[in-house]
Amino acid sequence: MMTTLWAGLTMGAIYAIVAIGYNITLTLTGVINFANAQFVMIGAFVAYWGLTQNDLPLPLVLLVAVILSALVGILTELIAIRPLRNRGGHTELVTTLGVSTVIAGLALVVFGPDPVPVNVVPTETFNVLGGQVRLNELLLILVAAVAALAVHWWMHRSKLGLAGLARAEDPEAASIRGINVKGLAILGLVLAGAFGGLIGPLVAQKTFAVATLGLVLALKGFVAMAVGGVGSILGSLVGGLIVGLVEALAARSIGNDFGEIAVVVVLLAVLLLRPTGVVGRGQVRLV
Amino acid sequence: MFDSIARMIGRPLLAVNRRWNVLGPVLALLLAAFVAALPWLGLDIGWQRQIILIAVLALVVSGLNLSFGYAGELALGQVFMYAAGAYTAGWLGKQGVTNIVVVLVVAIVAALLLGVITGAAGLRLGGWMLALTSLFFITLIPRVVNLMGDELGGFAGMAGISRPTLFGEPMKNTAFYLLVIICSALWIAVMRNLVKSREGTAFLVLKESPVLARTLGVSVYRTKLRAYALGGVPAGIAGVLYAYLDGYVSPGAFTFELGLIVLAAGILGGVLSIYGAILGAAxxxxxxxxxxxxxxxxxxxxxxxxxxxxxLLSMGIAGIGHRFMNRLLAAARHDADAAPEAVAKPEFAALNGKQLEVSGVVVRFGGFTALDGVSMQAKPGEITALIGPNGSGKTTLLNAISGLIVPKDGEVSLDGTVFNGDPKLAAGSGIARTFQTPLIPSTLTVHEVAASGRLLRGKTTFVETVLRLPRYRRARIADRIAAGDALAAVGISSLADAQASTLPLGTRRLLEFARAIANEPSVLLLDEVASGLDENELKELAALIRGARDAGATVVLVEHNFELVRQISDHVVVLAEGKIIAQGDAGTIASDERVVNLYLGADIMHAHSRDDVAEGAVAP
Known part of the structure; x- marks a missing residue:
């Protein structure tokens, strides 16, 4: 039972990491970037290339992953988001879905369809609170929690973070106040990209590196964000952990197929009963 | 370039365009007949299969176009309905039901039901929440199928689905090919009749401005749900045809990739088009x-x-074609030279004005009280002007009257009928309005915009619309005449066929006025109609407002231009900070000291010095 809980928390931490990325871009750039989870996949494959195939030192691999994902983030903003500014509608969703598909397709072309293993930290297993858990899993949970707190703190304390919050509230007013909205838009993608790329290798040790990783994480990460509360970084963490736990527990106690179905039930229940999410306050924004 | 081409082929082009309502469907029908006849012209079985697959994909895409392109909600639920149709055919086949008519009817009902159920939850959220939720639903299909156990064949799929029967006879290859073409052609016809009707106009109005849709009496939620559920119908039909094509259905066919393909085909062909789905699918x-x-x-x-x-192609292939044709037609018609004609004495049919009664209305936004117990009347055959500084609650009052805002307290009524916060009832009782910033859906023509004022008028059912039954025809003719008259009354008949998006501000205001008049309103609410107009336009507008009053309407005018107010209004109500501080005829108001101090300022009453004007309360 405890082992299931640890597994659920681990997957939940991964969903939380994707949801945090969504929220960074949503706050700073003002769009939902469907390709967000692909940053994690890029990190995963960079780790496969660097660690598994070429035995490069970990810091170098992480650096490459961060830079590559951030570059992809910049490209995404320039190609798929900037041209649509002020056009309204759901066009960004279509174009970023396109970016996501291109990235997944390229991964498929380069690395093939089969999952490949990645080892970032030693594969040690611990017995914690009566359940089996691996070192990389504990690390993931820790990283997600620390990242959520750090990003939350940065958003509410730093000048740039506050500028982003102001932009999310009212882009026009923010730009009149001298906030560089275009610069923030790029920053939103760069940060989310670097963040996903950095943590991608660790994620891959749990999930393997596979071309479909981005799609699975994109959807679950979205559920985590919606459950926790759109726009709330701490909500992403809580939402992610809830989704991970619900999925693991339902799959274990009711049956394998019920993991995802339980997630949908939770999603619909939260959206209908408490559209601001379990952590979110006030009105639903940007919907 | 457009000018030279237009000069060459302008006349025949315009002639064809005028008859397009008949020519278009005839051409489409001929094309469908040609495609249907291909097997007899030697088309081999491999190509027949390709055409069937195109038709199946086009049906699904067409459903996406209806809900995304026309009603404006991106959701890929069509894949879900497609799967439902396929499994309906498979499961019914297992029970021994192969009659194609029965299977299609069951599949359509199933798709509609599924559309209503999934749409009801998803559409409450709207926007990208709905889009992502629907993507998530697609990934659930294999799980659900697997849970149903042997009934649906699990992950492995259902094989050996026998060919459908017609009159007890199993359909052969060619017969099945014909069936697919006929089903597709029928749906395209239904889709065409649907979007080229009030229903389609309602979708487009809703997509561009929910606020406008509500003031025209369109229920936002129900209309979106209808578009979404109807969009599932062709997907359901496509699912049935797909299941019969190979006699095999498995969850592997209903994947996220299929959702991508459908979306890509829709966008490539143009989501705002009827025939574009076929192009994109092909x-x-x-x-x-x-x-x-x-x-x-x-x-x-x-x-x-x-x-x-x-x-780049947010309009798709079909959209680019439309735009090209529209510019060509505009050049041929010389739209650029067409300008509103001054109408010396606008002629309106008699309008049955009703007494508008506002009593004790309170509106709060959070802690801010926008209207604090406002009571006023507006009488038929009179122009009542609402003036006051910015932020005094004028537009809020108009919103409360048109039902967009539910008052916390108090009542709004028309000849005794109370309709607090019910825009549909307000529109139904004959309240029509214009907006500070004109709300003109850019995808409609000028004539369609004017006709959209009458969306609520004379009920026509879905079936009457799709089959073009007599009642629909009568309503459409009435719409056309009323819209034409309204455009003539404001002097923009010559622009009737132009795209509304090309109009300058002054003409947009006239068009909004025409839209309001087209519904023969009992009460006409005009929100700052004069702002941004030049002197000539102002003069014409004043004549129009007087014309509407003389025709019998109750006119309520929110206006900053006191000169205009003084010239045309019979009664003036002054609002400040959510309360009425004075009312009377224009002369009385102009000399009311409080009003002068608070609002009119020294510009009007030179006797008062600037110092008397309260800081910050001066209207621009």
Whole structure:
């Protein structure tokens, strides 16, 4: 039972990491970037290339992953988001879905369809609170929690973070106040990209590196964000952990197929009963 | 370029365009007949299969176009309905039901039900929440199928679904091919009749401005739900046809990739079009399926298509065609030279004005009290002007009267009928309005915009609309005449066929006025109609407002231009900070000291010095 809980928390931490990325871009750039989870996949494959195939030192691999994902983030903003500014509608969703598909397709072309293993930290297993858990899993949970707190703190304390919050509230007013909205838009993608790329290798040790990783994480990460509360970084963490736990527990106690179905039930229940999410306050924004 | 082409072929082009309502369907029918006849012209079985696959994909895409292109909600639920149709055919076949008519009817009902159920939850959220939720639903299909156990064949799929029967006879290959073409042609006809009707106009109005839709009496939620559920119908039909094509259904066919393909095909063909779905489906079906090199790069190709389509061709192939034709037609008609004609004495049919009664209305936004117990009347055959500084609650009052805002307290009524916060009832009782910033859906023509004022008038059912039954025809003719008259009354008949998006501000205001008049309103609410107009336009507008009053309407005018107010209004109500501080005829108001101090300022009453004017309360 405890082992299931640890597994659920681990997957939940991964969903939380994707949801945090969504929220960074949503706050700073003002769009939902469907390709967000692909940053994690890029990190995963960079780790496969660097660690598994070429035995490069970990810091170098992480650096490459961060830079590559951030570059992809910049490209995404320039190609798929900037041209649509002020056009309204759901066009960004279509174009970023396109970016996501291109990235997944390229991964498929380069690395093939089969999952490949990645080892970032030693594969040690611990017995914690009566359940089996691996070192990389504990690390993931820790990283997600620390990242959520750090990003939350940065958003509410730093000048740039506050500028982003102001932009999310009212882009026009923010730009009149001298906030560089275009610069923030790029920053939103760069940060989310670097963040996903950095943590991608660790994620891959749990999930393997596979071309479909981005799609699975994109959807679950979205559920985590919606459950926790759109726009709330701490909500992403809580939402992610809830989704991970619900999925693991339902799959274990009711049956394998019920993991995802339980997630949908939770999603619909939260959206209908408490559209601001379990952590979110006030009105639903940007919907 | 447009001018020279237009000069060459302008006349025949305009002639064809005028008759397009008849010519278009005839051409489409001929094309469908030609495609249906292909097997007898020697089309081999492989190509027949390709055409069937194109038709099946086009049906699904067409459903996406209806809900995304026309009603404006991106949701890929069509894949869900497609799967439902396929499994309906498979499951019914297992029970021994193969009669194609029965199966299609059951599948359509199932798709509609599924559309209403999934749409009811998703559409409450709308926007990208709905889009992502629907994507998530697609990934659940294999799980659900597997849970149903042997009934649906699990992950392995259902094999050996026998061919459908017609009059007890199993359909042969050619008969099945014909069936597919006929089903597709029928749906396209239904879709065409649906979007080229009030229903379609309502979708487009809703997509561009929910506020406008509500003031025209369109229920936002129900209309979106209807578009979404109807969009599932062709998907359901497509699912049935797909299941029969190979006699095999498995969850592997209903994947996220299919959602991508449908979206890419829709965007490529143009989501705001009827026939574009066929084009987009054909390109995607023939492209990735037939070129083996494409196979490895298929996902990359779909992705690039979505990006390029989303950024550059937000209108798709069909949309580019439409735009080209519209510019050509505009050049041929000389739209650029057409300008509103001054109407010396506007002629309106008699309007049955009603007494508008506002009593004790309170409106709060959070802690801010926008209207604090406002009571006023507006009488038929009179112009009542509402004036006051910015932020005094004028537009809020108009919103409360048109039902967009539910008052916390108090009542709004028309000849005794109370309709607090019910825009549909307000529109139904004959309240029509214009907006500070004109709300003109850019995808409609000028004539369609004017006719959209009458969306609520004379009920026509879905069936009457799709089959073009007599009652629908009568309503359409009445709409056309009323819209034409309204455009003539404001002097923009010559622009009737132009795209509304091309109009300058002054003409937009006139068009909004025409839309309001087209519904023969009992109460006409005009929100700052004069702002941004030049002197000539102002004069014309004043004549129009007087004309509406003389025709018997109750006119309520929110206006900053006191000169205009003084000239035309019979009664003036002054609002400040959510309360009425004075009312009376224009002369009385102009000399009321409080009003002068608070609002009118020294510009009007030179006797008062500037110092008397309260700081910050001066209207621009």
């Amino acid at each position: 390109v995607l079906q023939l492209g990735p399926a037939r070129l083996s090199v494409f196979d490895t790069y298929a996902e990359v190709a779909y992705g690039v298509l979505l990006i390029v389509g989303g950024v």
